[in-house]
Amino acid sequence: MSSESTAEIMAATGRALCEHGYADLTMQRIADESSVTSAAIHYHFDTKEELLNAFLDDLLDRFESRLACEARDPRDRLTDFLDAVFEESSSDHDDFPVALMELKAQAPYHDLFRERFVELDEVVCDVVGTAVRDGIEDGHFDDADPDEVARLVATMINGAHVRSVALGERTDRTRETIEGTLALHLGWTPGSEVAA
Amino acid sequence: MSSESTAEIMAATGRALCEHGYADLTMQRIADESSVTSAAIHYHFDTKEELLNAFLDDLLDRFESRLACEARDPRDRLTDFLDAVFEESSSDHDDFPVALMELKAQAPYHDLFRERFVELDEVVCDVVGTAVRDGIEDGHFDDADPDEVARLVATMINGAHVRSVALGERTDRTRETIEGTLALHLGWTPGSEVAA
Numbered sequence: 001m002s003s004e005s006t007a008e009i010m011a012a013t014g015r016a017l018c019e020h021g022y023a024d025l026t027m028q029r030i031a032d033e034s035s036v037t038s039a040a041i042h043y044h045f046d047t048k049e050e051l052l053n054a055f056l057d058d059l060l061d062r063f064e065s066r067l068a069c070e071a072r073d074p075r076d077r078l079t080d081f082l083d084a085v086f087e088e089s090s091s092d093h094d095d096f097p098v099a100l101m102e103l104k105a106q107a108p109y110h111d112l113f114r115e116r117f118v119e120l121d122e123v124v125c126d127v128v129g130t131a132v133r134d135g136i137e138d139g140h141f142d143d144a145d146p147d148e149v150a151r152l153v154a155t156m157i158n159g160a161h162v163r164s165v166a167l168g169e170r171t172d173r174t175r176e177t178i179e180g181t182l183a184l185h186l187g188w189t190p191g192s193e194v195a196a
Numbered sequence: 197m198s199s200e201s202t203a204e205i206m207a208a209t210g211r212a213l214c215e216h217g218y219a220d221l222t223m224q225r226i227a228d229e230s231s232v233t234s235a236a237i238h239y240h241f242d243t244k245e246e247l248l249n250a251f252l253d254d255l256l257d258r259f260e261s262r263l264a265c266e267a268r269d270p271r272d273r274l275t276d277f278l279d280a281v282f283e284e285s286s287s288d289h290d291d292f293p294v295a296l297m298e299l300k301a302q303a304p305y306h307d308l309f310r311e312r313f314v315e316l317d318e319v320v321c322d323v324v325g326t327a328v329r330d331g332i333e334d335g336h337f338d339d340a341d342p343d344e345v346a347r348l349v350a351t352m353i354n355g356a357h358v359r360s361v362a363l364g365e366r367t368d369r370t371r372e373t374i375e376g377t378l379a380l381h382l383g384w385t386p387g388s389e390v391a392a
Contacts, residue, residue, distance in 0.1 A: 023219035095304075098301060098304050101297070101300065101301040102298075102301045104297065104358060104361060104362035105294060105297040105298045105301055105361060105362075107361060107362045107363070107364070108291075108294050108361060108364070114362065114363065114364060117362040117363055118363050121359075121363055148373060148376055151369075151373050152352075152373050152376075152377055154355075155352050155355035155356065155359065155370055155373060156348075156351050156352065156355060157355070158354070158355035158358040158359055158362075159350075159351035159352060159353070159354035159355035159358070160351065161358065162300060162354040162355070162357065162358055163317075163351065163354055165300060165301060165303060165304060166300035166301075166303045166310065166313040166354075167303070167310065167313055167314050167317055168303075168304070168310060173347075174351055177344060177347050177348050177351060180344055180348075181348055181377060181381075184380055184381060185377075185380060
C-alpha cells in the first residue's frame with residue numbers, strides 16, 4: 001500500500017471514530033470516509049484492533065516528530081512541549097478527545113492499545129524529564145527530581161484530557177495550573193522570556 | 197419503590213455496567229443482576245440515561261457522605277480525603293474504573309452525566325480548597341492559592357483515573373506524586389503525624 005493510501009486510511013479512521021464512536025466503528029464506515037475500498041483496508045488490516053493500533057502508532061509518530069528538535073535551551077523545550085500538547089488537543093476535530101478517551105477505556109481489553117498508550121506516556125515523561133534534568137544542570141531550574149516532575153506533568157495532561165471530555169473544560173485551564181506548579185518546582189515559569 | 201429496591205438496582209447497575217460496558221448495557225441485563233424485574237426498573241426509570249444519572253447521583257452521595265465529617269484539623273481532612281479517593285478506587289470491582297471512564301466518555305452526549313461529573317468535581321475542589329484555606333489560616337500550611345491547589349489535586353485525581361485504565365498503573369503511584377507536590381505547595385506532607 002502506498003504511504004498516501006495509509007495516510008488516507010489513518011485520517012479516515014480518525015474521522016469515522018469521531019463520528020460513530022468505538023463501538024459502532026466498522027471497516028465499511030472507514031472506507032466511506034476515504035477513497036480506499038473496504039476490501040483494500042481489510043487486505044492490510046485483519047481486524048479493527050489492528051487498524052486502530054496502526055492509528056495510535058501513527059498518532060504517536062506524529063507527536064514524536066512534532067517534538068523532535070535539535071538540542072536547545074531546556075526552557076524552550078519545555079515550552080514547546082506544552083505548546084505541542086495543548087495546541088494538538090485544541091486543533092483536532094472537536095470530537096477527537098472523546099474518540100481518544102474511548103480508546104483509552106478499551107485499553108484493558110486490548111493489549112496493543114495499552115502498549116501504545118504506555119509508549120506515549122514514556123515519550124512524554126522522557127521529553128519532560130530530560131528537559132528538567134538539563135535545565136537543572138545548566139542552572140536554569142531549581143533542584144528537583146526530574147522523573148517526579150515529569151510524572152506530575154504527564155498525570156496533569158491525562159487529567160486535562162478527562163476534564164475536557166467529562167466536564168467540557170478548556171484544556172488551556174489545566175495548562176495554567178501546570179505552569180503554576182512548574183514555577184514552584186523549578187523556580188521558572190514556562191513561556192517566560194529566555195535570553196538568547 | 198423502597199430504598200432497598202433502589203439500592204439493589206444501583207448495585208445491579210454497577211455490576212452490569214462493569215460486565216457489559218456502556219454500549220451493551222440494557223435494563224434486562226441490570227434486572228438479571230438483581231431480584232427486581234426489568235418492568236419494575238422501567239417503571240421508575242424511563243431511559244438508560246435516567247437510570248445511569250441516578251447511578252452517578254448515588255455514587256456522588258456516597259462519596260459526599262464518606263467525606264462528611266465534623267470540623268477538625270484541616271491536615272487530617274486532607275489526609276482523609278486522599279484516603280477516601282484512593283481507597284474507593286482500589287476497593288471497588290476491578291472493572292469499575294473502566295465503567296466510570298466509559299461514562300465520562302459519554303458525557304459530551306448526555307448533559308445529565310456531565311452535570312453529575314461537574315458536581316463531583318465541585319465537591320472535590322470544595323473539600324480540598326476549604327481544607328487548604330483553613331490550614332493556611334491556622335498556620336499549618338505555607339501561603340498558597342487554595343483554589344489553585346484544589347484544582348491541581350482534582351486534575352491529578354482525574355489523571356490517576358485515566359492512568360489506571362489506559363496504562364494499568366496503580367493509583368497509589370499518583371497519590372505519592374500528589375503528596376510530593378502538596379508538600380512543596382503547602383510545606384506539609386499528607387499523612388504526616390498531626391499532634392493532638
